[in-house]
Amino acid sequence: DAGVTQSPTHLIKTRGQQVTLRCSPKSGHDTVSWYQQALGQGPQFIFQYYEEEERQRGNFPDRFSGHQFPNYSSELNVNALLLGDSALYLCASTAWGDEQYFGPGTRLTVT
């Protein structure tokens, strides 16, 4: 049973660039959430997607956007990267009545 997968594992970008991170949910899950985990901090909720729509959003600027595809996979896009965007980006999937399962994360470094 495949768990949550994320790609790429690591990514290095330059300030001002744009980045796209990808997530495939656990089999049977239809809801995907994205979290940002800065060094030494707990994960912070970015947004959640269900039925291809953003259902809830945390306190992140519009530079952070996302998408969910019909197969429930999801992308997180970040425009105009800042040094402060350097973090581990976690994807979590769930379905009604189930817990959230987390992926291994994508480590983004902005230089």
Next chain:
Amino acid sequence: AQSVSQHNHHVILSEAASLELGCNYSYGGTVNLFWYVQYPGQHLQLLLKYFSGDPLVKGIKGFEAEFIKSKFSFNLRKPSVQWSDTAEYFCAVLLTTDSWGKLQFGAGTQVVVTP
């Protein structure tokens, strides 16, 4: 604003010692509570959760947690730790008015167990 506080950022203890990690949250309504663990190089994994009922919750790997509503606390315990318990531990809260699954995490506690 709602928040989750974990009392210790780093804990170092010897094998067989007892472990207790504190977690407090600030929210006046009904909450669901979680402890997650992140072993070195691995995914965040759910240790245990409290939704309702018995406030003493047992999880995997010998961990347990006690929900004390009057203190807004959900402390994690393990009577005797092993070297393999070295990991980062996160307390998280899900507001039950928030049925969409937005977890609020504490800053985490890094636990190091020495042989």
